[in-house]
Amino acid sequence: MTADRWNSQYPVGTPVTAYPGCRPEDDPKAERLVTRTRSTASVLGGHTAVVWVDGHSSCISLTHVDPGGTS
Template sequence: MNANQFNARYPIGTPVFAYPGCRPEDDANGERLVTRTRSKAEVLGGHTDVVWVDGHGACIALTHIDVRPAEEAAS
């Protein structure tokens, strides 16, 4: 999903799981943040789609973002 598609589907504040380093399928010990988006997604450097999330100081590639299920996000 690219930045435009992400922004069309998900507003700022969308609950997500964010993986700042490796995705869990690549490294079972990788960090997982339970958080929300704090910006619109954008293209960084002309080729990487990213978004900023609460609780993390750097942007995270959309390939390392999973939108949380609505029922889980409400709890």
């Protein structure tokens, strides 16, 4: 998903489940954060769409963020 599309669908404060390292499909022990976004999505390095979430100090790729906060 592009940053623009994310921003048009999900405002700052949207509940999400975020996976800072890898997704659980890749590692059943993957860290899972049930949290909220604290920024709009942006493009990092010219190609990776990312968002910042509460409770984590780094941005997380949109491929590792699921809207809803209950996954």
